[in-house]
Amino acid sequence: MSSEKIIVKKDNRMEFNNHVDYCVGTGRLGLALTEEYLKELEFVQNMIGFSYIRGHGLFSDDVAIYNEYEEDGETKVEYNYTYIDRIFDSFLRLGIRPYLELGFMPGQLASGTQTIFYWKGNTTPPKDYKKWTDMVIALLAHLKKRYGEETVTWPIEVWNEPNLPGFWYKADMQEYFKLFKETFLAIKNYDSRYKVGGPAICGVRDAEWIEAFLEFCKKEGIKPDRITRHHYTVEFPERIGHYDYSKLEDPKMRFENLQSTRDIVDSYDEFRGLPIHLSEFSTSYTPRGVIHDTNLNAAYLAGQLAGLGDVNEAYSYWTFGDVFEEQGVQHSLFHGGFGMVADGNIPKPTFWTFYFYKQLKMFGTDCVYRDDKAVIVKNDSGYAGVLWNIGEDEIIADLDFELPEDGEYTLIKKTVDETCCNPLKLWHDLGEPAYPSKAEKEMIKSAAWPLTTSSVEVSKNGTVDVSFTLKKHGVLYFTLTKRDFTPDRGYDYDKVISFH
Template sequence: MKTEKIIVDQNTNVSFNNNVDYCVGTGRLGLALTEEYLKELKFVQDMIGFSYIRGHGLFCGDVSIYHEYEEDGITKVEYNYTYIDRIFDSFISLGIRPYLELGFMPDDLASGTQTVFYWKGNTTPPKDYKKWTDMVIALLKHLKDRYGEEVTSWPIEVWNEPNLPGFWYEADMEEYFKLFKETFNAIKSYDACFKVGGPAICGVKDAEWIQAFLDFCKKEGICPDMITRHHYTVEFPERVGHYDYSKLQDPKERFENLKSTRDIVDSFEEFKDLPIHLTEFSTSYTPKGVIHDTNINAAYLAQQLSRLGDMHEAYSYWTFGDVFEEQGVPTSLFHGGFGLVAAGNIPKPTFWTFYFFKQLKLFGSDCVYRDDNAVIVKGDCGYAGILWNIDGDDTQKEISLPIKDGEEQSLIVKTVDEETTNPLKLWHDLGEPAYPTKEETELIKSASYPAVSSSIVAPLDGLADIKIAVKRNGVVYFILSKRNFTPDRGYDYDRVISFH
């Protein structure tokens, strides 16, 4: 095991913007009508607590908002909010608000028949832009009537990945810009307090699209409230049977790609410093990307979370749970689903990466150390940090932390790695049951929680020296805080544990 030293200077202030809990992704909104979906979301909210949730399918048939009918030879429109009210009521009861992605096209309003996914979301422009904007504004009015003025704080994104022909017919840039302009102007005319962004692109020709989008906005006198894009970090996958196998890309290259978007935005005087939202990010971009269920996914994303706030006001992991059907109903418990949790509320290793970053945010905002494999913050009661190891040799971190009062410290360490927290391995060793029984589910879940260890640290010469092992593909969270020793009369711990 190799050794790495970290020396912390409490007077050093390191830039670190931890927005881990701003938003999380979901499968299409209609899935929120199912019991398993809500159980998984409640678990995630109880443990992490995201502010917003973004998903596809707001205007798709299973949510059933838009309808046309004929009366006296005239085509008329009516709206139905039964399901969307039920969905958003559930979100709000769980402490999370919608990040409104406007899409896909209702069948009655679509100009064509192209669809995407197993559930056939229509991805063609509207046959009538006035009917489209009327539908959008009617929904916003309804939401304000139901939930009050807070609705104006719910971010709005126009469409999803229009630079991909599967998500927007022929990836027609000019047609998307028309959609954005008509939608943006209609919303702002209704209530300028709403925040509206785009172009929600992913991967293909991203720089070209961002540049052209901002050129268009400048020409039309439009100022989006945020620029939105997506961020995935694998090469093109190989499909074997039901599953997709991908190689991770160099994280430095992916960060440089993100910076290119920041540079383009800031090259416009009108749009300089405009917020950029990553409304989707993950490693693999397929719902059968086997890496999602692994410990390497957790370690790789720890580094991502340590840096995504450098250039982005918001970033939304895709997705919170495995209730997801883009390529059909999942055929097995661990199927490479996007979710932080698997069916039965089994937290995957990556769940704990997000949980640790949320705990770090709650602990303190003064970052005193950050590198490619660690971030440490100082709070009122001590220090907390996250350490990770991206597919490298087992490492022992020797960390020196300044302690002013010289009093004893309690060190709590929570470890997630291939040995301590690996539900995938237990499932595999059980025979990979596609549909585990209740007993098997509970057994697999028992292997999905971090290992917790503790020790007492006595500072010397104003420094607390601690040693923490971070094994291959591991993520470790630690807290070092003042030990308040308050033994009861007659209780002697050393004597208690000395019995033979």
């Protein structure tokens, strides 16, 4: 057990950019046609409320936008927006808007047959760049007509992870640069208000790709509206059966990697200060990464969320829910899926990390304390904070708060750890049912909520001392606010609880 003393001064200010609710990831867009997908998204939106949602497969065949046909000996093109309208209508009904990732390639427009994933997204360049850009512009025009001028604010990203040969044929850098240029210029020619980003790379040869991309843009006189990249934080996984086991990387090293991208961008006069979007981030990068279902994942990501805003304007967790099919349909309830919510709207511990940071954002933006174990903000009524413990030992944090006036304050704690909020353990103890019954799901869900406790703290001489205990892999959210005590006539709480 370790103990730490923290003094929280009300006039202190520290940098903390909390963009937790800007965007969230999803499985391929076609999954939004399913009932369970929409139930999970509605739950997440009601509880957290993200502004944008990003996923693959906008132009893949299951969404069926692009279609070629023969007429009078000529190949012609027609577009079908039936499914994408249904998908985007559902998104907007739930208060979330698309972050438009332009990909993958429609089969009839593809230059090759290479595909990726269980659902066979085509990852080859277009056989005709004019037909590709025509399709992109036609979609934007359709969306503007259907949803109005607000669509020009929807972020656009060209492709996904072209630095991996599985996602872009042979990871051909120059071919991707051509795709970006043609797409960027076509969109800007149609309506310059759209914000278009790239190169959407993951961590393989990231510095090389970012530098080459910026050199290309500089040479071509192109200025992307933002730079996009991905951020995952595990070593190469070990596959056992259906599942991937990975070790977490050092958080400091991962933040340094993000800083390196910021430094590269800012080394160019033409691009200095361009926003950087992490259009995907998580711990494990596989949809069978068992760490996703754990309390450790929640605690580690609490530390990530405290610092991702330092050099990134936006970051999008991959993904909101477990309806996901990249490696096929899942084999079990807890299968290491990317989602922060499991089947049946069972919130995983990681869900609460995001919920806590959203609550923190709603409470206040003045950060008065931040380190590698805590972030605390204040408003006129008091303080709110998130604390986390990614270690094996229990931590006791003693905090002295400076308060605007003496008196009574209400302390509320919401705790998520392996003892009080661990649906994975209950599922395991039940025998790991792959296809739990409705009753079993409800039982598992009952173990998926934070422990909420409260107390009245008395401030003396402008301070109050509070202790927080964080168990192994714990995350804790608290508020300490001025108590407004207004009892009804004749009601005596102490007398009520003293009855025998």
